Amino acid sequence: MQLAHGRESLTRIAHESLCRLGLLPLGERSRLRRYAGAAAALLLAEALAQLFHPAIQGEVYFLFYLPAVIAATWYGGFGPGMFSTAAGAGMVAHRGIFFTASEIESLVIFVLSGILISVLYTALRTALGWTNEILETTHDAFFMLDRKGRFRYVNREAEKLWLRRREDLLGRRYKEAFPEAIGSEAYLAVERSLTGQIPARLETIGPISKTWIEIRIRPFEGGVSVYFHDISAHKMLERALTGRVARSTARFKEVNDELDAFTYSASHDLRGPVRKIMNYCDLIIGSPSPELPEEQRAWFLRIRASAVQIDRIIDEMQNLAEATQSELTIETVDLSGLAREVFEAVRRTDPDRRFAFTVAPGLTARADARLFRLALCNVIDNAWKFTSLKEESRIELGATSADGEPVFFVKDNGVGFDMAHAAKMFIAFEQLNQRDAFPGMGVGLAIAQRVIHRHGGKIWAESRPGEGSTFYFTLPMGAE
Numbered sequence: 001m002q003l004a005h006g007r008e009s010l011t012r013i014a015h016e017s018l019c020r021l022g023l024l025p026l027g028e029r030s031r032l033r034r035y036a037g038a039a040a041a042l043l044l045a046e047a048l049a050q051l052f053h054p055a056i057q058g059e060v061y062f063l064f065y066l067p068a069v070i071a072a073t074w075y076g077g078f079g080p081g082m083f084s085t086a087a088g089a090g091m092v093a094h095r096g097i098f099f100t101a102s103e104i105e106s107l108v109i110f111v112l113s114g115i116l117i118s119v120l121y122t123a124l125r126t127a128l129g130w131t132n133e134i135l136e137t138t139h140d141a142f143f144m145l146d147r148k149g150r151f152r153y154v155n156r157e158a159e160k161l162w163l164r165r166r167e168d169l170l171g172r173r174y175k176e177a178f179p180e181a182i183g184s185e186a187y188l189a190v191e192r193s194l195t196g197q198i199p200a201r202l203e204t205i206g207p208i209s210k211t212w213i214e215i216r217i218r219p220f221e222g223g224v225s226v227y228f229h230d231i232s233a234h235k236m237l238e239r240a241l242t243g244r245v246a247r248s249t250a251r252f253k254e255v256n257d258e259l260d261a262f263t264y265s266a267s268h269d270l271r272g273p274v275r276k277i278m279n280y281c282d283l284i285i286g287s288p289s290p291e292l293p294e295e296q297r298a299w300f301l302r303i304r305a306s307a308v309q310i311d312r313i314i315d316e317m318q319n320l321a322e323a324t325q326s327e328l329t330i331e332t333v334d335l336s337g338l339a340r341e342v343f344e345a346v347r348r349t350d351p352d353r354r355f356a357f358t359v360a361p362g363l364t365a366r367a368d369a370r371l372f373r374l375a376l377c378n379v380i381d382n383a384w385k386f387t388s389l390k391e392e393s394r395i396e397l398g399a400t401s402a403d404g405e406p407v408f409f410v411k412d413n414g415v416g417f418d419m420a421h422a423a424k425m426f427i428a429f430e431q432l433n434q435r436d437a438f439p440g441m442g443v444g445l446a447i448a449q450r451v452i453h454r455h456g457g458k459i460w461a462e463s464r465p466g467e468g469s470t471f472y473f474t475l476p477m478g479a480e
Contacts, residue, residue, distance in 0.1 A: 034076030038084045041068035041075075046091060062092050062110040069114040078122040085114025139229060146223040149174045149194060161209045161230065181207035186215055186228075193217040193224045203231065271314055277307040317443075328368040328454060335363035335376075335408065339397045342377045346384050355393040363399055363408065365475040367455055372475075375451035378444035379410045379471050386414035386469070405474060413468040417461075425461055448473075 045068040052064075065088030073081030089111050135142050141158035143151060150173050154166035162178075169177050174190065181187045184207035189200045197219040206213040206228070212235040215228040281304035285297060292300070336359050343357050365372075380395065387393035394413040399406055417425075426449040448471075452459045456476045463469035 031079075034080050035083060037075040038068075038072035038080035038087075041071040042084055042087050042091070044068065045088065062088065062106060065089075065092065066110065066113065069117055073118050073121045077125065078118050081114065081118030081121065085111060085118065088114070140227040141229060142225070142227050143169075144223060144225050145174055145190070145194065147194065149191075151177065152223065157229075161206070161211075161213075161228075178208050186213070189215065189217055190224060190226060193219045206230075271311065274307050274310050274314070278304055278311070281307065326371065328371065330366055331369060333365055333367045333369045333372055335365055335397070336361055338369070338373055339363075339376060339380065342373065342380050343395070346377070346381055349384075350388075353388070353393060354391060355387075355395070358394075358396040358398075360398040363397070365406070365408070367475050368451075371451045371454070375448040375473075376410075378448045379473075382444050382471075383410055383412035383414060383469070386416075387412050389415060405476065407472050407474055409470050409472045411468065411470040416463040416465045416467050416469050418465055419463060422461055422463075426459070445471075 042065070045064045049064040065084075068088060069081060069084045072084035089107060092107065092110070135153070135155045138155070139157065141161050142153070142155040143158050144153040146152050150171060151166075151169045154169050159166055164177075175182050175187070185202065185204040186207055189202055192198055193200055199219060200217040201215065203212065203214050205211070209230065211230050211232045213228045214231045215226065218225045218227075281300045284292070285300050285304070339359050340357075343359075347353075347355065347357075380397075383395045384393065387395065390413055396411045397408070398411070399408050401407060426445050449459050452473050452475070457474040459471065459473040461469055461471045
């Protein structure tokens with residue numbers, strides 16, 4: 001066992017040395033060192049050539065110098081490689097052995113081979129240098145393992161997070177370098193990628209850094225590449241936002257409960273007194289004796305009108321609350337049939353008006369039928385109200401499309417409005433036109449907007465004064 005352990009240690013030391021030597025940038029070696037290395041390789045090749053001179057033929061003599069060219073290029077780069085190629089060719093030619101055509105051909109092959117080796121290795125070294133620069137300057141920590149789980153590369157960011165020098169890791173197995181990581185989520189993910197060649201991405205507590213990290217594992221034929229970075233700050237922000245969302249949700253629920261209580265109070269506690277005021281006014285006004293003076297009768301009529309208006313406001317507030325808070329029951333709704341029903345109900349409020357109502361056939365959508373009826377009723381009622389001054393009212397329900405999504409519309413020939421005030425259209429109790437000419441609470445379109453928004457859609461209007469209005473809306477909950 002000790003022998004095996006010693007052999008593995010020697011292997012690791014040799015591997016670390018080769019890695020350091022191979023990854024050492026040429027810029028960190030002086031010109032003198034690089035050319036001295038090339039000269040040493042040539043001298044060694046010359047010594048070997050002298051040693052085996054009696055046993056070799058002239059045509060293969062240059063083969064002793066080819067390894068020197070490779071070694072000089074690997075250690076020193078393009079310049080020393082070309083220097084060793086030229087010097088090797090000169091040494092062989094100096095011996096005066098090239099007299100035949102085949103020997104001259106061998107020399108040419110040697111020179112061309114040396115040039116090709118220098119050019120190719122320089123290009124390879126440049127590409128590796130760029131790759132190394134990218135891996136060293138990236139904000140992600142990075143390491144590479146071979147199929148046996150041994151470190152082949154560790155970048156600077158990984159050194160910082162692990163507080164370990166890469167020289168102490170290269171050539172060692174992951175589980176031997178970091179035994180504390182064995183069994184952790186990150187370790188198991190790396191093992192699965194090594195054995196199954198399956199990419200992975202996860203967020204976990206780093207078994208080495210003891211901080212939150214995001215890990216991305218990319219397998220390749222020779223092993224796996226692992227990118228990871230510290231996301232502790234992101235997690236702290238996430239927890240803070242989660243806390244704020246929880247508090248906001250609790251506050252939202254509290255406000256909704258208060259709104260429910262207010263709606264209940266308005267519909268029960270407030271409506272009763274209002275109805276009593278209306279009834280008392282009716283009794284006083286309708287009492288046969290004693291007769292009221294006209295001035296006092298007018299007072300009671302105004303009191304009753306105000307009570308009626310309060311009662312209508314309570315109704316609209318209830319509708320607004322229902323549009324905002326009631327649960328949705330999504331089903332397929334026949335929009336064409338629903339629009340005809342709504343219009344017939346609206347038309348009965350003024351049966352003597354001339355009108356033309358057009359509905360595109362076969363319009364359907366996925367929506368809550370009860371709530372959407374409320375929204376459509378308010379949009380059509382709005383069109384009916386603002387076409388009252390026309391000799392003939394024209395209202396149309398149809399559909400078009402935008403970006404492949406169905407867009408429904410209600411179009412009228414009413415008084416229209418200035419688009420500069422379009423933002424006020426959907427504000428509750430806000431009216432663009434004169435209240436006396438077009439009576440109402442100004443809540444209908446606000447209710448329609450809330451219903452459409454709860455279905456994930458949107459509603460908007462286009463208009464010009466005197467040219468009517470068109471209200472568009474979408475229902476993306478599976479509009480058909």
